[in-house]
Amino acid sequence: MEELQELLYKYLNQSLVQIIISNPRNREVAGKIHLRPVLVKEELVFQASEYKEKKVYHKNLVREDAIQQVLCWLEEYRQLEVVSQLGQATVLISKKGKITVKEKKAPACVKQIDLSHNRKKKYILDPEKKVEFLVDLGVQTKEGKIVHAKYDNFRQINRFLEFIEDILPELPKDREVTILDFGCGKSYLTFAMYHYLKELKGYPVRIIGLDLKADVIEHCNELAEKYGYEGLKFFVGDIAQYEGVDAVDMVVTLHACDTATDYALDKAIKWGAKVILSVPCCQHELNKQISNELLQPVLKYGLIKERMAALLTDALRAEILESKGYQVQILEFIDMEHTPKNILIRGVKKGSEKDGTDYRKVMEFFGVSPTLETLQNGKDGQNA
Structure with missing residues (x-):
């Protein structure tokens, strides 16, 4: 797991756009997990969103905890994708635990992301429209x-x-x-x-x-x-x-x-x-x-x-x-x-x-x- 740990230290910072963990080994865990950087009270943390059935579970993790949590999750999943201003990476883990990592440069379209914790929620009823x-x-x-x-x-x-x-x-x-x-x-x-x-x-x-x-x-x-x-x-x-x-x-x-x-x-x-x-x-x-x-x-x-x-x-x-x-x-x-x-x-x-x-x-x-x-x-x- 040292290779994965080094990868996460490289990308888990303010330049990260998102990490997607997918392809679970069993149905008891979340179907996929998203990780993105957010600023909470001027502190950089990483918001993890676990998608299970029709529910989404959120939690915020500081950098060290986020790295360890991702390593734990990867014991239950076969794929990880990283999108960052620093580059892109794909991690594949076989049934026998063989790890394959592929990295490439970030495309020009990857821009600075919004680090705000509370993105504007899209409601069915427009909060700006009088009813x-x-x-x-x-x-x-x-x-x-x-x-x-x-x-x-x-x-x-x-x-x-x-x-x-x-x-x-x-x-x-x-x-x-x-x-x-x-x-x-x-x-x-x-x-x-x-x-x-x-x-x-x-x-x-x-x-x-x-x-x-x-x-x-x-x-x-x-x-x-x-x-x-x-x-x-x-x-x-x-x-x-x-x-x-x-x-x-x-x-x-x-x-x-x-x-x-x-x-x-x-x-x-x-x-x-x-x-x-x-x-x-x-x-x-x-x-x-x-x-x-x-x-x-x-x-x-x-x-x-x-x-x-x-x-x-x-x-x-x-x-x-x-x-x-x-x-x-x-x-x-x-x-x-x-x-x-x-x-x-x-x-x-x-x-x-x-x-x-x-x-x-x-x-x-x-x-x-x-x-x-x-x-x-x-x-x-x-x-x-």
Whole structure:
């Protein structure tokens, strides 16, 4: 590894444009890793970005640590590429560990790079463009500037729209798309969803927002009318009892408390919703049920038990959706209140129903019976 170490000492400096580490030896590690120089408080560090599935993990490393980290990574990868103002290099590592290094001069097109740590983020909603509902919700000023204290709200809205952007190919554009938003609250995201799908993307949409707070629903309807959002309506109602539609294309449920999420998911499945976006909250149900003699030394700690139960709840929800023919991802969301409740379950209907034997074994192991399982399969455990 001495040859690699010398190479890294040569190129890991302010002249570096980027290092790309790729071709992993197994699927458990990130698909690729990028390394670039940045200035943080006038100190040169190297920002590493690990791309795993659809997530990116960042960390900043000082030069010595970055060199050692790259050497460690190369035990799991077969290729490294360096682009620098000083030159270019390619490193190939064979199955037997043979290292091949090829270097050449940097092309004339390689210029000084931007070392700023915070590059301008490209948002789906332009932060410099005035949007009426963002102004009324206090996220933008009347001049169309993002209110500093509301930037987290703006980032959350855009993050949510990114999730929707990913599933656009699943939504029909030749007919009206029906979307249900359960527990819509003040409807930051509901208005953003309508604005994005209808105004920016041209989808013929009908969005129904549902919440228990009558005053909030009244205000949301007033705003929808003010903006001319004819396809956006809000109603007072309970998730479990709502029967206002027969078929739905997409169901959204954000921070529905405890088993309210299960009722929303149950409705979505029975409606045959093509897409489900759910951010669960307050997963108390399984915390009261979970029991396993083997794990008792761990479960005796209340905080650990609570977090394990919350993760188990959402994992089982995802598995139940999978058994109903959904392709499911569990993604990280940006929470408006800065709580740990930042998991988003995204399901896209892709195929036929599957056997749920595996996740039922997990239920049996932990001694739990989630509400979604009961709603979908009945108390006798048989398909309805």
